[in-house]
Amino acid sequence: MDTVDSAVHRSQTSGMGPSSQAERRGTPASHGTGEPTYGIQQDISLPEFEIKETEGSTPTYTLQSLEREVMKLRQQVNKETLPTERGVPFDEHIMEEELPTHFRAPAHLSVYDGSADPSEHICKFENAAVLHRYADKIKCCVFLTTLTGSAQHWFDQLPAGSIRSFAEFSSLFLHQFASSRKYKKSAIILFGVKQDERETLRTYVQRFHTAVLEIPAPHQEVLISAFTQGLRGGPLFDSLAKRPAVDFLDVLVRTEKVHELGGCPINNKEWER
Incomplete structure (x- = not known):
């Protein structure tokens, strides 16, 4: 007597066609073409990418749709990683300017990286x-070649065509690096220059003159007053006290006169000579 399982098995296999039975047995079927198909459908039309998901099933993807998605991802990555073309901050009139036939770039032009005084760099470049x-x-194009480091990075971030002249270029440059500017000292520091007890008059004058160079356009009255207050007693001090100097050049002339006299007092006759 057949068991229930055997009956079910015969019922399932009896409804299969030749190809179905062949697929189940692992042998090729011909589907009437004379060529074995091995249970694989020969004419496959790959549909557009679709994800079909129903309750109780998982999404299915075709090979063609996966290839399209990979291609899209590659294109997106390439678009994000490729460098974008940088627009030059100079306007078209500057870019169209041709170099003269006698053009020669400065051989020893200093570079600027954002740490030094921008005013000094501009001044040196203007001289060149x-x-x-x-x-x-x-000048715009040559000045650009002096920028390096953070200064070059700043220039690269400027909007395309935003610079129309060297005046605009230098103004933007000075404004950007204003924090690196070295501000001139006040004339009040001159009153701190004092002649030491054993310091010669010539050395004191040289030291005072060095301090003056750091002051922007000091007044003559300030120079004379500061120099006299820092001076130790002696022939020059007495001369300046009796007859105030006209300007600082007058002070220097009297200093040389004291040296010529070997430190002796300056009387009216000696001064007139």
Whole structure:
């Protein structure tokens, strides 16, 4: 007597066609074409990418749809990683300017990285530009070659076509690096320069003159007053006390006179000579 399982098995296999039975047995079926198919459908039309998800089932993907998705991802990555073309901050008039036939770049032009005084860098460049007689548009291009480090990075971030002249370029440059500017000292520091007890008059004058160079356009009255207050008693001090100097050059002339006399007092006759 057949068991229930055997009956079910016969019922399932009896409804299969030749190809179904062949697929189950692992042998090829021909589907009427004379060629074995091995249970694989020969004519496959890959649909557009779709994700079909129903209750109780998992999403299915076709090979073609997966390839399309990989291609999209590659294109997106390439678009994000490729460098974008940088627009030059100079306007078209500067870019169209041709270099003169006699053009020569300065051999020892200093570079600027954002840490030094921007005013000093501009001043040095202007001197070189005068020497080589650069036109305004050429100055823009040559000045660009002096930028490095953070200064070069700053220039690269400027909007395209935003610079139309060297005046605009230098103004933006000075404003950007204003924090690195070295401000001039006040004339009040001159009153702190004192002649030491054993310091010669000539050495004191040289030291005072060095301090004066750090002051922007000091008044003559301030120079005379500060120099006299720092001076020790002696022939020069007595001369300045009796007859105030006209300007600081007058002070220097009297200093030389004291040296010529070997430190002796200066009387009216000796001064007139």
